[in-house]
Amino acid sequence: MKASTFVKAATLAAAASLIFTGCATGGGGGSATNGKAVWNEPTASLEGVTLTFGGGAVSDAGLTQVMDAFSEATGAKFEKVAYPDPYEQSLLTKVAVGDMPDLAAWQPTASQLTTLQPSKNLLSLDDAPWLDDLDPAVKDVTGFVGDTRYAALVTSPSVMGVYYNKGLFAQYGITEDPANWDEFIADAQSIKDQGGVPFYEAGGDMWPTQWWPQVQLAEQAQDGLWERVNTNEEQFTSPAILDAITEYKSLIDDGLFNADIKTATVIDQANAVLTGEAAMAVQVNALLLQMQSVSDTETIDANVGWFPISQDGNIATSIPDNKNGVVAFHTGDAEQEAAAAQFLNFWMTDGYADYIEAANAVSIKPDVQSPAGVPEVAKLISASLGTSVGSMQSLAVANADLYLNMAKMIQGTQTPEQVAEATQRQFAGLAQAQGLDGF
Incomplete structure (x- = not known):
């Protein structure tokens, strides 16, 4: 477990300040999506499209599995973008100059989403098709800045x-x-x-x-x-x-x-x-x-x-961490934004059962059973979320x-x-x- 999973504020302050002072050049509401995700069918053809995914810690085995399954179903390809440690600071520095991946693992707490200046740089996921299928105890635990949902929760929060x-x-x-x-x-x-x-x-x-x-x-x-x-x-x-x-x-x-x-x-x-x-x-x-x-x-x-x-x-x-959440960036390229949203849609619908099995993680969808190999402690932790309160980070x-x-x-x-x-x-x-x- 790297310390960067729980973000070091001092190392992020300089990179985040570039975004808050208006240096970011990405997003900006100029694309056809206007900052809102477009939800195409999960398996619609994406031949010729390559999506970039920014590193982080979203269960390597599970992420690899769902990427492979999406590629097979749609024809899309993926390029994983590795950022030097500390991961979060490196990604923020890129975002500040408009060099953003299509998607990235990110701690889906209000404090950490805010560092990305989400209204400018992230797609809103408010109308995501899978939301009503999530466990009500975890559906709204995290992923928001104000009243807008900017992160997809893919596993049970820490x-x-x-x-x-x-x-x-x-x-x-x-x-x-x-x-x-x-x-x-x-x-x-x-x-x-x-x-x-x-x-x-x-x-x-x-x-x-x-x-x-x-x-x-x-x-x-x-x-x-x-x-x-x-x-x-x-x-x-x-x-x-x-x-x-x-x-x-x-x-x-x-x-x-x-x-x-x-x-x-x-x-x-x-x-x-x-x-x-x-x-x-x-x-x-x-x-x-x-x-x-x-x-x-x-x-x-x-x-x-x-x-x-x-x-x-x-x-x-x-205290959700970057194993739990994924964001999609408002890059200004409508085709790429729609493809990124489609991947999230596939991940959380058609591909979710196989993803959870590969990740050996607790399911956050009642209609998808957790794998048999999940420790009982993990189930106790997930069950506590229904009466939990958010952390300082949240x-x-x-x-x-x-x-x-x-x-x-x-x-x-x-x-x-x-x-x-x-x-x-x-x-x-x-x-x-x-x-x-x-x-």
Whole structure:
């Protein structure tokens, strides 16, 4: 799992600012489609058409399968465009000068879609033919900027939650999932008191650190926290967010984490929970994918469980990544735009069952069964989306580098207050670049 899957705001700021200041030359509403996707039949002939697809992380096996199937059905060809890491920054730089692929994998959150200046550069997918066939619990979870849908959701979105080792829970006498944050921490303390390692954090990879404050904020996110942050009514320095950051630091100081928290990686984290070196990890779907890369479904099902956690209950926090979403660009070439939309239509209709099978992913269409090899944890995660709340990345107007500052706190170079202050400064700068009121 590369850190670029969860976009680094600092590395994107310069590229995004080119778009916000009007340097992009693509799109602009000059084509016959006027920025709205045209939905031709999924298998209509596209002989002689070549579609470019910008890299990213949309399940390589599944993407290859659906591309091959579409080519066979329509005669279209594909050119995969690889962008240097960090992928998102490289693609934004290209978009800023009008050099866009026809389609690209992209994190379908409001903050990341906004960096593409979607009203100018992306096709609206509001009238996509497959929308009514999606699971109602996930249909409208993500993909929007304002009221306009700009991303196609192709797999079940990633979710923040707690992965745990079933054997260790049994060993330490934990027979039920905790029902709120206090019970969660009480279970962790019980594990520590009995000589175990309650939590495992991948501080060396840095990006996972941001999940800890976010899961604590689920109820407040439901109550409009990020909307208030977006208008500068609240800040990262306000008590709600600062207290969540401080709580995480306190848990570290209390010795509830792995001793090598400063250097441990997500690979280490996956192995620790899978093998029982540690009891729990707060993570997103990336941890399951890492487990699947080193183990099989039977072993994962036998050893790993999952539950959502929030301050007052078990509200999940969704964080779609670029494995989940695809965008189609408004290039100004009506034929290419229609072909790109047709590919999305095929992907999500005629080609979806075979795609999900090849990707070994949870289906988001009730009439298409998930493959038999999907781990039970993946099904639990997907089922939590019906009562989930959006993450900072989903609901805030910009994705500031909270995780970098959190990682500095783990290393001992920033206090919780400094984490909040640094994150707020960057968030305000990104909001100003978008011309938002209040900043």
